[in-house]
Amino acid sequence: MMAGGLARFVVLILAAAICGAASVFQPISDSHRSAALDVFVPVDGSYKSLEEAYEALKTLEILGIDKKSDLSSATCENVVKVLASPSSSTLKDVFYALSVNGILKCKSGEDVPKDIVSKLQTGVKDAKLLLDFYYSVRGLVLVKEQFSGTDISLGDAETVFRSIKALSQSDGRWRYSSNNPESSTFAAGLAFETLAGVISLAPSEIDNSLIQTLKTSITKLFDSIQKYDDGTFYFDESEGPISTTASVIRGLKSFAASESTGLNLPGDKIVGLAKFFLGVGIPGDAKDFFNQIDALACLEDNRFSVPLILSLPSTVISLTKKEPLKVKVSTVFGSKAPALSVKLAQALSSGSKGSSVINNQELKFDAESATYFLESFPKNFDVGKYTFVFEILVDESANEKVYITEAQTKVPISATGAITIENAEIAVLDSDVGSVESQKKLDLTKDEAVSLSANHLQKLRLSLQLTTPLGHVFKPHQAFLKLKHESQVEHIFLVKTSGKKSELVLDFLGLVEKLYYLSGKYEIQLTIGDASMENSLLSNIGHIELDLPERPEKAARPPLQPTDPYSRYVPKAEISHIFRVPEKLPAKQLSLVFLGLIVLPFIGFLIGLTRLGVNIKSFPSSVGAATSALLFHGGIGAVLLLYVLFWVKLDLFTTLKALSLLGVFLLFVGHRTLSHLAAASNKLKSA
Amino acid sequence: MVKSTSKDAQDLFRSLHSAYSATPTNLKIIDLYVVFAVFTALIQVAYMALVGSFPFNSFLSGVLSCVGTAVLAVCLRIQVNKENKEFKHKTVVTNLRGIVAMFVIAV
Numbered sequence: 004m005m006a007g008g009l010a011r012f013v014v015l016i017l018a019a020a021i022c023g024a025a026s027v028f029q030p031i032s033d034s035h036r037s038a039a040l041d042v043f044v045p046v047d048g049s050y051k052s053l054e055e056a057y058e059a060l061k062t063l064e065i066l067g068i069d070k071k072s073d074l075s076s077a078t079c080e081n082v083v084k085v086l087a088s089p090s091s092s093t094l095k096d097v098f099y100a101l102s103v104n105g106i107l108k109c110k111s112g113e114d115v116p117k118d119i120v121s122k123l124q125t126g127v128k129d130a131k132l133l134l135d136f137y138y139s140v141r142g143l144v145l146v147k148e149q150f151s152g153t154d155i156s157l158g159d160a161e162t163v164f165r166s167i168k169a170l171s172q173s174d175g176r177w178r179y180s181s182n183n184p185e186s187s188t189f190a191a192g193l194a195f196e197t198l199a200g201v202i203s204l205a206p207s208e209i210d211n212s213l214i215q216t217l218k219t220s221i222t223k224l225f226d227s228i229q230k231y232d233d234g235t236f237y238f239d240e241s242e243g244p245i246s247t248t249a250s251v252i253r254g255l256k257s258f259a260a261s262e263s264t265g266l267n268l269p270g271d272k273i274v275g276l277a278k279f280f281l282g283v284g285i286p287g288d289a290k291d292f293f294n295q296i297d298a299l300a301c302l303e304d305n306r307f308s309v310p311l312i313l314s315l316p317s318t319v320i321s322l323t324k325k326e327p328l329k330v331k332v333s334t335v336f337g338s339k340a341p342a343l344s345v346k347l348a349q350a351l352s353s354g355s356k357g358s359s360v361i362n363n364q365e366l367k368f369d370a371e372s373a374t375y376f377l378e379s380f381p382k383n384f385d386v387g388k389y390t391f392v393f394e395i396l397v398d399e400s401a402n403e404k405v406y407i408t409e410a411q412t413k414v415p416i417s418a419t420g421a422i423t424i425e426n427a428e429i430a431v432l433d434s435d436v437g438s439v440e441s442q443k444k445l446d447l448t449k450d451e452a453v454s455l456s457a458n459h460l461q462k463l464r465l466s467l468q469l470t471t472p473l474g475h476v477f478k479p480h481q482a483f484l485k486l487k488h489e490s491q492v493e494h495i496f497l498v499k500t501s502g503k504k505s506e507l508v509l510d511f512l513g514l515v516e517k518l519y520y521l522s523g524k525y526e527i528q529l530t531i532g533d534a535s536m537e538n539s540l541l542s543n544i545g546h547i548e549l550d551l552p553e554r555p556e557k558a559a560r561p562p563l564q565p566t567d568p569y570s571r572y573v574p575k576a577e578i579s580h581i582f583r584v585p586e587k588l589p590a591k592q593l594s595l596v597f598l599g600l601i602v603l604p605f606i607g608f609l610i611g612l613t614r615l616g617v618n619i620k621s622f623p624s625s626v627g628a629a630t631s632a633l634l635f636h637g638g639i640g641a642v643l644l645l646y647v648l649f650w651v652k653l654d655l656f657t658t659l660k661a662l663s664l665l666g667v668f669l670l671f672v673g674h675r676t677l678s679h680l681a682a683a684s685n686k687l688k689s690a
Numbered sequence: 691m692v693k694s695t696s697k698d699a700q701d702l703f704r705s706l707h708s709a710y711s712a713t714p715t716n717l718k719i720i721d722l723y724v725v726f727a728v729f730t731a732l733i734q735v736a737y738m739a740l741v742g743s744f745p746f747n748s749f750l751s752g753v754l755s756c757v758g759t760a761v762l763a764v765c766l767r768i769q770v771n772k773e774n775k776e777f778k779h780k781t782v783v784t785n786l787r788g789i790v791a792m793f794v795i796a797v
Contacts, residue, residue, distance in 0.1 A: 589741035597737045601730060608726035615718050 049077035053099035058293035079109035160205035175224030195254025236275030249294035256301040270407040277310035322420035427467035453545030491564040519561035520554035628679035731756035
């Protein structure tokens, strides 16, 4: 399921990326909610870790799905266990336990748990890494929210602020620790949240200059934002675009919430970030899902600007049904937008460049369904593909929040209608002269039984006129004429549209070879279709008797049509391989005879040696010398045996290995033998 | 005429034989080895003439190894021959042991 979800996610991301300048983003809907139930509700009711539990519960809470009763028991046990003995758990566990507690409310009340507070405060004091700061400061913020006891405040807030700020870099990113020079945008998001927590916990106002430096960091970070072609913006880092962007947005939201003076962020980038998360679709991964929903929730409810999304339930306008075009403007979660006006600035047709069919048309608002609609289309609105450009104007006066939208939203729209087919006729012409032999008018709405006959010297002509509702010539995407012989052999021809009409002329003289010289009855079938055509058709016109000449010897035969259409999937014929014929070897006996003959000279050599009186008198007799001499001769014999083995069965590498070993052995032994011999001859000389 | 030529041939053969017996034994051993190697090569050529040269590589290796070792033995004989005065200063090593060592390495 994971792999499928991941694959789906990748496909969705790719789809979002490939979509050109015009694309439609839909706000979070019920399909997200039902998917969340699949992803986040564990089978056995318990989560693997508190971090996972927090992510799952937060997502379900944001989406408004109430599953608390089922999941709370096992998770609450965990939470209470951690909160009861904070000294034995890590800062991270305490932080996530407090987070889960905030959602499930396992433990709440007046009394502030002193040991938790003291652990977190020592955590802040001793913290050196960014993550330690994050967990301890945010933990204190959560304790302050959940337990309404005494006021918790951070003693030396400015020092803490400075030490966190010390980990920042000039390009707006943050380092995780002072030792590690690697910086990341994800860490910057964490740092923003932590600093926002410090500001909110500070007993007195923090120096404004420090806050200004943080604002400049944020502005610098926005310089490193990246974008896709369809206008979505995101931050990318090694943790992945979704996690990184979500972390930054969380940080910005906390900072804007804790800070009294406004935070100015570029509006188009905020809308771009919202579109990025909406463009993800439904993630299959739990972490991505949580990051998506959490980030969108931060965007929906923050103090800098709330993005509004324009979406269309349907991007197809049917000219026959005469329904209005509906447009919805909402927040990212689909909640109501404030008072605003939507205008259709342009409707650019894909064919004509630049000129717009509709200009500056204001859309009417229907309060019941909270949609804007365009009722009537101008008279020159024809079928085809268009790009509609919408502009939204927010009524600024009556809002306490700042709403932001895209300057222009481009949406691809397709207009469909009924195409009229007139003057459809089929005729058989005599060649060259062009006179009509027989002509029949066609009514393509019903299957006809037109019967024609022709020989190979004549031509078949089909002509018709296709017009759009406005009277323009229509060029369909698909217009085919199919001729099917009795023996199931089929041929398909294209009907071309040019100028005023669509026409196809089949000259049988040239087509004789293509038709495999098959004479007989051919069925005629016409297919016309297009995306903008609501009345696409496939009609059997009738049949034609074709009289073609005899097939000459060399002509191609028609391919065998399978009686069963599935027979193309049966196994194919077996391939028989042709091997090289092995060479003729001589008779075995002859080879053996010659083998014997070869040995003869060697025997002759030995006999000759004895006749010459060869002696081996200087073979040493003393023990040491004798052994080395024997070993030497034995070694040589072994080498010769190795040659024989190599010839018979060994391969070169093993032979070489054995040979090298024997060679080294022979070297030593031979040297010893020779030295013995040299000593003996010296003795003889001196003696 | 024929008789005299055959008699000459016989005389020639006899004088050769007697001269040859005077050569030292070690030279005779080398001569025997050369004759053995050449015979082996000839038998292989005869076999190839009979059955065709299908594994030509085998034929080549057999014949050429025999011929090569025969040639090296002839070189050895030249260098070892004490009566060969012209060759005395042309050897790299002048003593017997060195010459034999070179022969062994060459083979």
